[in-house]
Amino acid sequence: MIKREGFTLLELMIVIVIIGILASIAVPTYIRVKQRAYKAEALASLSATRQSEYRYHLEKNVYTATLTALDFDPASDVKGTLHFVYTAVAAGTGDTATFTITATRNTVDGGVITDSVTIDDEGDIGGTGIFAP
Numbered sequence: 001m002i003k004r005e006g007f008t009l010l011e012l013m014i015v016i017v018i019i020g021i022l023a024s025i026a027v028p029t030y031i032r033v034k035q036r037a038y039k040a041e042a043l044a045s046l047s048a049t050r051q052s053e054y055r056y057h058l059e060k061n062v063y064t065a066t067l068t069a070l071d072f073d074p075a076s077d078v079k080g081t082l083h084f085v086y087t088a089v090a091a092g093t094g095d096t097a098t099f100t101i102t103a104t105r106n107t108v109d110g111g112v113i114t115d116s117v118t119i120d121d122e123g124d125i126g127g128t129g130i131f132a133p
Contacts, residue, residue: 020082041084064099
């Protein structure tokens with residue numbers, strides 16, 4: 001009698017099904033964690049930019065929409081891939097001045113440009129797309 005060693009086709013198919021089930025659970029979780037990391041990256045840059053706007057306002061009595069005029073530029077602070085495009089809108093002068101800074105997701109690494117995070121002069125955080133609160 002010949003003794004055969006190895007796996008049967010049925011055993012291999014069961015292993016493939018198990019791997020498929022695990023992958024179907026792991027991949028969406030990985031994507032959600034990755035998006036949360038991107039939002040954290042944006043919030044850190046937005047917060048630092050907000051503080052820089054305050055320092056600019058102390059010197060000039062007005063906020064700026066030109067981020068390169070600030071002592072912190074979120075686009076140049078990133079090491080590696082820039083996942084967001086940062087823009088600012090400023091209005092008014094003196095005590096009535098306001099600003100809103102927006103980080104819009106670019107298409108690097110599968111990003112969608114309709115996803116954005118905002119912060120204003122009062123520290124209110126908003127978002128659109130997957131970054132909606």
